[in-house]
Amino acid sequence: MNTIRALSLAAAGSLVLTLAACGGDSEGSGSSGGSGDGTTITWWHNSNTGAGLEYYTELAAQFEEETGVTVEMEAMAHEDMLTKLDAAFQADDAPDIYMERGGGELADHVEAGLTKDLTELAAEEIEKVGGIAQGWTVDGKVYALPFSVGVVGFWYNTEMFEEAGIAEAPETWDEMYDVIDKLKAAGMEPISVGAGEKWPAAHYWYQFSLRHCAEDVLTDAVTSLDFSDPCFIRAGEDLEKLIAAEPFNRGFLSTPAQTGPTSASGLLATEQVAMEMQGHWEPGVMQGLTEDGKGLAGKLGWFPFPQVEGGQGDPAAQLGGGDAWGVSADAPDAAVDFVKFLLSDEVQRGFAERDMGLPTVPSAGDAVADPALAGLLEVRNDAPYVQLYFDTAFGQAVGGAMNDAIALMFAGQASPQDIVDATQAAADAEG
Amino acid sequence: MAIAPVPTTGATTPPAGRTARPAGAARRDWRMAAEIVLFTAPALVLFAVFVVWPILRAVQFSLYRWKGFGPLVDFVGLQNYVSVLANGVFTGAVAHNLIIVVASILVQLPLGLALALLLNRKMRGQGLLRTIIFVPYVLSEVIAGVVWFQLLQPGRGVVEALLGTVGLEGPYQGFLGTPSLALPTLVVVLTWKYVGLAVLLFLAGLQGVPDELAEAAQIDGASWWQTQWRVTIPLLGPTIRMWAFLSMIGSLQLFDMVWILTGGGPANATTTMATFLVNEGTKRQNYGIAAAASVVLFVIALVMAVTYQRFVLRRDTAEADVPRGVR
Numbered sequence: 001m002n003t004i005r006a007l008s009l010a011a012a013g014s015l016v017l018t019l020a021a022c023g024g025d026s027e028g029s030g031s032s033g034g035s036g037d038g039t040t041i042t043w044w045h046n047s048n049t050g051a052g053l054e055y056y057t058e059l060a061a062q063f064e065e066e067t068g069v070t071v072e073m074e075a076m077a078h079e080d081m082l083t084k085l086d087a088a089f090q091a092d093d094a095p096d097i098y099m100e101r102g103g104g105e106l107a108d109h110v111e112a113g114l115t116k117d118l119t120e121l122a123a124e125e126i127e128k129v130g131g132i133a134q135g136w137t138v139d140g141k142v143y144a145l146p147f148s149v150g151v152v153g154f155w156y157n158t159e160m161f162e163e164a165g166i167a168e169a170p171e172t173w174d175e176m177y178d179v180i181d182k183l184k185a186a187g188m189e190p191i192s193v194g195a196g197e198k199w200p201a202a203h204y205w206y207q208f209s210l211r212h213c214a215e216d217v218l219t220d221a222v223t224s225l226d227f228s229d230p231c232f233i234r235a236g237e238d239l240e241k242l243i244a245a246e247p248f249n250r251g252f253l254s255t256p257a258q259t260g261p262t263s264a265s266g267l268l269a270t271e272q273v274a275m276e277m278q279g280h281w282e283p284g285v286m287q288g289l290t291e292d293g294k295g296l297a298g299k300l301g302w303f304p305f306p307q308v309e310g311g312q313g314d315p316a317a318q319l320g321g322g323d324a325w326g327v328s329a330d331a332p333d334a335a336v337d338f339v340k341f342l343l344s345d346e347v348q349r350g351f352a353e354r355d356m357g358l359p360t361v362p363s364a365g366d367a368v369a370d371p372a373l374a375g376l377l378e379v380r381n382d383a384p385y386v387q388l389y390f391d392t393a394f395g396q397a398v399g400g401a402m403n404d405a406i407a408l409m410f411a412g413q414a415s416p417q418d419i420v421d422a423t424q425a426a427a428d429a430e431g
Numbered sequence: 432m433a434i435a436p437v438p439t440t441g442a443t444t445p446p447a448g449r450t451a452r453p454a455g456a457a458r459r460d461w462r463m464a465a466e467i468v469l470f471t472a473p474a475l476v477l478f479a480v481f482v483v484w485p486i487l488r489a490v491q492f493s494l495y496r497w498k499g500f501g502p503l504v505d506f507v508g509l510q511n512y513v514s515v516l517a518n519g520v521f522t523g524a525v526a527h528n529l530i531i532v533v534a535s536i537l538v539q540l541p542l543g544l545a546l547a548l549l550l551n552r553k554m555r556g557q558g559l560l561r562t563i564i565f566v567p568y569v570l571s572e573v574i575a576g577v578v579w580f581q582l583l584q585p586g587r588g589v590v591e592a593l594l595g596t597v598g599l600e601g602p603y604q605g606f607l608g609t610p611s612l613a614l615p616t617l618v619v620v621l622t623w624k625y626v627g628l629a630v631l632l633f634l635a636g637l638q639g640v641p642d643e644l645a646e647a648a649q650i651d652g653a654s655w656w657q658t659q660w661r662v663t664i665p666l667l668g669p670t671i672r673m674w675a676f677l678s679m680i681g682s683l684q685l686f687d688m689v690w691i692l693t694g695g696g697p698a699n700a701t702t703t704m705a706t707f708l709v710n711e712g713t714k715r716q717n718y719g720i721a722a723a724a725s726v727v728l729f730v731i732a733l734v735m736a737v738t739y740q741r742f743v744l745r746r747d748t749a750e751a752d753v754p755r756g757v758r
């Protein structure tokens with residue numbers, strides 16, 4: 001009897017763990033086609049608080065009134081949404097409209113036949129957002145409509161910069177090292193990085209790669225998964241040099257990205273460090289991490305990743321990414337109509353006015369209120385191309401291995417060659 | 432992999448006098464069999480649905496390259512097992528699990544025993560002390576993990592502030608961020624969390640040790656220490672062995688605390704088999720690899736459990752069979 005109990009204990013514990021996540025086989029319960037009265041569409045998004053939630057609720061009601069289509073909206077926290085989406089895809093029961101991050105992740109969804117081809121259905125909107133739609137294109141077909149796209153750069157505390165005697169934001173890495181020295185001399189911790197979660201650390205290597213690698217090398221890498229170009233090694237060497245200069249906050253190896261006041265974003269928001277490299281969501285994140293809900297408002301500056309010497313990449317190219325509305329393969333036509341509605345000029349303007357993100361429809365650009373965000377938007381619009389975050393572009397399997405190896409470099413346990421090798425090995429295992 | 436038929440140790444000898452069957456015995460046997468089926472069916476169904484079926488599915492998944500959605504089409508045979516076993520992070524994780532198994536027993540056993548013997552004596556504030564020691568065990572691992580994460584904050588946490596009062600400084604990356612210190616720190620937190628369970632079980636076991644034996648030993652001139660060492664602790668044997676078994680299985684499956692405190696880092700220094708497979712599955716969408724890792728974890732747990740059962744717990748189960756036969 002004891003044996004059975006012990007075995008079931010061991011079995012249940014070790015295996016149910018994985019299987020909780022990969023259970024169901026239930027047949028899809030997608031809604032039937034046709035638009036108009038009686039049709040219901042489901043919509044999942046992550047604007048689950050404040051003005052954003054209010055706005056989306058309003059939009060759903062407006063659409064219902066105009067078309068007679070019922071919109072069942074579900075707003076949830078970002079992480080919850082990702083988990084729930086994974087489960088929904090596994091169970092073949094995805095919502096009609098959901099958020100797609102593009103890249104390898106989208107390619108996997110397309111390959112599994114989960115998402116609808118919007119190339120013809122939303123041709124007008126795709127033309128409107130222009131090159132930005134590239135990130136959601138697989139084999140020449142667009143599978144999702146981007147509604148918010150931003151780029152990654154340095155957010156900094158303008159007051160602390162002034163105190164340390166720094167007049168201007170750095171444009172090259174030589175100037176950047178000078179800034180780091182000045183901040184240290186003034187007794188400040190220069191940069192916070194949430195290396196505990198790996199991706200914020202990995203973004204440094206992406207950025208150096210973007211500066212060192214020519215555009216075609218990067219575009220080729222996404223399809224051929226070939227990382228043999230020496231520019232990837234040079235990216236690692238530059239990162240090693242930066243880590244050696246010790247600009248990062250104390251305990252950065254275990255610092256989380258943006259949860260709590262002691263996370264990397266929290267340290268910037270509470271003025272414990274002078275800068276942090278993050279995406280366009282940073283002002284919003286910091287608001288949630290300060291007691292007055294303002295973040296660093298009033299003393300927040302932004303500058304793009306500085307230039308490197310002798311890089312092959314276009315100096316104006318940026319690393320970034322964003323969110324797009326994807327439509328499930330078996331969703332009714334009304335779902336496509338709704339997504340087109342969300343991409344309309346008025347809706348995007350309202351979106352920008354509420355600082356919910358960086359609009360992709362050009363006419364909505366001037367509605368962005370926050371000056372730091374407006375500056376970032378300008379840099380994005382001037383960029384010859386925006387490289388999607390590598391972990392998203394290459395898919396989670398390759399991207400995860402890449403991030404792990406980069407995090408090892410932050411811990412002093414990987415060389416530039418190790419990063420390339422680990423990434424290549426994961427890419428080769430993809431087959 | 433045969434899972435359902437479990438080899439039972441002991442208790443397999445048929446009852447004596449089986450050959451002399453009184454009239455009507457066959458009918459009684461049939462009724463008994465029907466009753467057994469009726470009463471065990473719900474449990475068996477649950478066992479099949481929530482234990483056997485998931486195990487079989489995990490084995491199935493482990494043979495495919497699968498991203499977690501879409502049909503299972505990319506059959507790769509044992510390749511996932513090869514990549515798991517050749518993966519330094521996974522073999523490191525196995526080593527970490529074994530270190531935690533050994534460390535848990537080496538640290539918690541003497542500590543738990545000492546505390547239990549101490550608390551078993553009549554003393555002031557006994558209830559309060561027992562509660563203090565047992566409270567960490569009642570807390571969920573996630574809550575305890577979050578609390579310790581805050582306490583151990585590098586440069587800002589309570590632990591380093593305390594160190595500061597005696598003139599010491601914590602490591603630059605903090606206790607959880609320094610690769611060589613992360614695993615020992617984890618063991619300390621786990622000890623804090625689980626020593627209460629050991630104490631509770633040992634105290635319960637001590638209730639079964641008759642006072643007369645200790646009194647007799649004392650009359651014979653044994654000191655308190657000798658009494659504990661020669662009489663009480665040996666009689667506590669079955670409890671200790673059962674606790675060690677629970678501790679071993681728990682350590683092999685360790686997940687929550689690691690996930691919260693370090694996420695398996697820094698530099699994979701605290702990865703356990705469970706964090707490895709969750710990372711591979713949900714973060715990297717290598718569900719085939721994750722399933723293979725979970726099967727390996729299962730086999731390791733199974734082998735250790737069966738071995739322990741055969742060589743350590745056997746005595747206890749054999750003893751337990753005697754009164755059962757009388758009943």
